[in-house]
Amino acid sequence: MISTLEFSSFPFRDHEEFCLIAGASCEQQLLLIPPLFDEMNRMRQVLVDVMRRLEKQGIGSVFPDLPGSNESVVPSDQASLSMWQEALVRCLETFDNLGYVAGVRGGCLIDAVGPDLPHWRLTPVDGQRLLRTMMRTRVASDKEAGVTMTISDLTEQAAHETLNLAGNAINPGMFAELQAATPDTLKTVRQIRLNSDPKEADDKIDGSALWLRAEPESDPALAEAISQDISEWIRS
Template sequence: MSQPLEYSSYPFNGHDEFCLRAGSHHQKTILFIPPLFDEMNRVRRMIVGTMRLLNEHAIGSILPDLPGTNESLFPLEQASLTIWRNALAHCAEPLAKQLYVASFRGGCLIDDFAVESRKWRLAPAKGPGLLRTMMRTRMASDKEAGLATDMTQLAEEAQRGHVNLAGNHIGPKMFAELQDTVPMSSGSIRTAQLTNSNQAADVKLSGSALWLRAEPDDDPQLAKAIADDLLSWVAQ
């Protein structure tokens, strides 16, 4: 039987943000950075499965809520990539000096909070691509409602306050940061892609692109493939 996950928190901006932990007593801990926005919910169950598998092999892990997401009381329209990086730095502070960071998709945009740390990335996404996808989703939704919306209008809406994109309230700073942010090459990086991807990678993993699903789902095969690769990576 797998050990239950622990509910914990980390201090940020005068209040506590929640996080999940597995194996907090282990010497080595991996900080997981989930995908951003709607992709986050689609992949969360698989990440939790990965955490359980790592715990069985004496590797701890922590999955923080970013301010404005999940159980956080922080207003999402006030969040930005910069704020999320700062929050991750606060979450990582109590961990061991040798920090391991595993990020997924858009999470790779904010793993540079720990410049010199070893990083593991799955299917890194660029900010402009994430932004365009959310804008197209909003435009398609507006079209079904009989409204004509284009990207210029959405950008202007974001500048006036915040814009609702795929159910996410995106403020001016977040919108601007997403327009020109790509994963930073810093520290030692191992990049993983799915086997059907044509993107360059250090390793190809078998599994499904859960972030493309319409609803949250799970993929135990991918969770095991990720856990196995992380175990070998941490052991290096």
């Protein structure tokens, strides 16, 4: 089978949001939820590679853009976790043959859509940790520019103004949501981590933590490990 990727869209509020589709004719279909913020950009190539590999194994996938990201017409400073979940619900309703959900990193904070569907998670992370990582980056950047700023200062500002954190416009509502966000408890969840991660998981796979890299990179070993685990999980 030759892997083909297609661009499509789904209705959201008063406009369309884009998505990438692989294996549209496959019987088994997966909703793939990317990491959030800058981690999304670092992981996009690997996740597209995963889609191609899954299609070759007879599994289709839909990879939606989140409102406020990529080519979305929604301003990035208006996005929120609740908006993203709403968009994912619309995506599920549009592509109603999606029988599985896979979330990566921060994507696991918004994957409680189709709660009765089987879910797969790779290195889930809570919102507070994502915030602190972005705030540390902001503090370091400000320091290089000769500006003294602390995480406490940023947290105080975030209560009443939109912050630029690692290139992301985080409005007060989004900041508050992230502070409290943890992956939801769902009926059926398979949780995977990298072999280098000491935290407990249902299983561990080989690969690099690309979400920690400074620039987007590819990792064929990680793409293969993810696609193989998802394929075996769906067929089990």
